[in-house]
Amino acid sequence: MANLEFEQDGVSTPFSYTPPTHYTLKIESFSLLKKLNRFESGEFDAGGYKWKLVVYPNGYKKKNAEDHISVYLEMAGAESLETGWEVFVDFRLFLLDQNKGIYLVLQDANLNKMCLHVAMLEVGFDRVIPLKSFADASNGYLIDDTCVFGAEVFVCKERRAGKAECLPRINNAVIVSKENNDFLHKKENNDFMNKHVWKIEEFSKLTPERLESKPFNAGGQTWKIVLYPKGMNDVKDTHVSLFLKLANPEKLSTASKILAQFTLRIVDQLSAKHFFRQASHCFRASSPSFGWSNFIMLGFFKERDKGYLVMNTCVVEAEVTVPS
Template identity: 40%
Template sequence: MGLRFTNSPLDVFKAREAPPTHYLLKIQSFNSFTRSLEKYSSDKFEVGDYKWRLTIYPGGNKDRGGQGHISIFLTLADTSSLPVGWELHAIFNFFVYDQLRDKYFSHTDNQLRRFHTMKMEWGEAKFVELQVFNDSSNGYLIDDACVFGAEVFVLKQTRKAECLSTLEKPNTGSYTWMINPFSFLTLDRYESQWFVAGGHRWRILIHPCGIGAGKGNSVSAFLSLDESTLPPDTRLVVRFTIRVLDQNEPKADPFEFTDEDHFGASFLARGAQKFMPLGKLNDPKQPYLVGDICVMEADVTLFGTISTAS
């Protein structure tokens, strides 16, 4: 006969050889314990930076309908140091040891519960029937000794929320940067003057000999946001284009890169490491570098803002 959990609709349980990770409670002289104590609360044990107690009702918690069963509860202790309005979510499970088969039995489903000021204890009023528990052939009570255990896993609060505010009319801005003479660009990177679009300051940033995947083979180009114009915990929803103009035919299609992305404190620059092949830019048959002059443009369209909060 196996352990039976009568509060489970299918009386389903699981067994394992590994002991509970966080706490074991061994009780000697269980029958004397039953006669003398209505309940027993264990010493404190720490899990997830919180202190807990395991509480056993050997004859059942009658106030919660546990007659004829062993009741077991997990209690959060030492909450005085927690902030006002605290709450935490924890997954926990209870175990009883089968001494004959050397296995620990528990419910098949771990329990997820919310602990807060008004509810600091959760558990099972009908954890295991006393009739099943007291039958030594089941292995849970041998020589009047038994072992219970608990595992507790505290869920860290990492949930975030965001609010998207879109503009009724997208806000746009453009900037033209004439680089002359281009062949004199010997540094790793160069930046244009700041320009305003959508109420924020931007500039074009280039690496003439490329970076990352574009190093040595391309011009790398990026649109960069001035963080000082960005409110805290805010991102911008932006579509932007960086282009190199055809200087021979102003109305001809330019060489350009377009993207739609978020700009925020963690990602102030967006663009392409392989923006334009160096061979294409330096090809005298191409109209992009004329008289050692390169003309770049940036178009920026702000569609909205995203504010975030934990």
């Protein structure tokens, strides 16, 4: 294996023959992933919290890490925690050398505990490895367009502080025509984004546990928004659950994968401070939906001054981008 240079200060890079304890992410089509700026894994549990791995396949540009792989650990479901929370973690991220069957381990060189809070939901490494070195099969990290990442997360300390408030930022805001709730945008990189608006009336009188929007098209596929008005599974009666799903997964072959980057949003009808979440996911016939069971707390959603439920009506939006 070639001698690799890791350019981020304060990072220790030992090797391990033992797989990561808490989570492994295998990406079988990295070339497709490179069409996205950011990819989020599914959620996993560790230390009593939910987490995700976040991969920037072309580097995290805000950290001036172009031409590198950037990998981060992100806390999921933080909006369900008490205000003013802090969680201190000892974490390690992994990258598999498939030639030797060993893992490169990325960790703080001084073994410092990292503090996560409402203003900092992710920690990680800006410059894990140069893209040129990563793509060199002799290094073993990308073989047949496949790579493997992993994570270990150990919670060291938790703390609650005073009240806090966060106003989410909305990127690339779009004005919706009242005459047409479905429309298609062609972005500069030739990917296609479709935005679908779903108006749900008489919300408090809904009796079905699960609602589905009308089908809409994006990237040559048909999609639906799925909403559980009173939540599902372990968050039933405490949250609203929201998902994006393929409308006709049975039409896909078992080997087909649809890589999509999407935003699900509940519209603030009073002041446009919308509540939203974003993700990237490979949709398959065996895994046709992705989203959040704990999308938003039910009590918070129903507060009159938030604007999410006005005249017993809510508005849900989905923006779906499928690489061309």
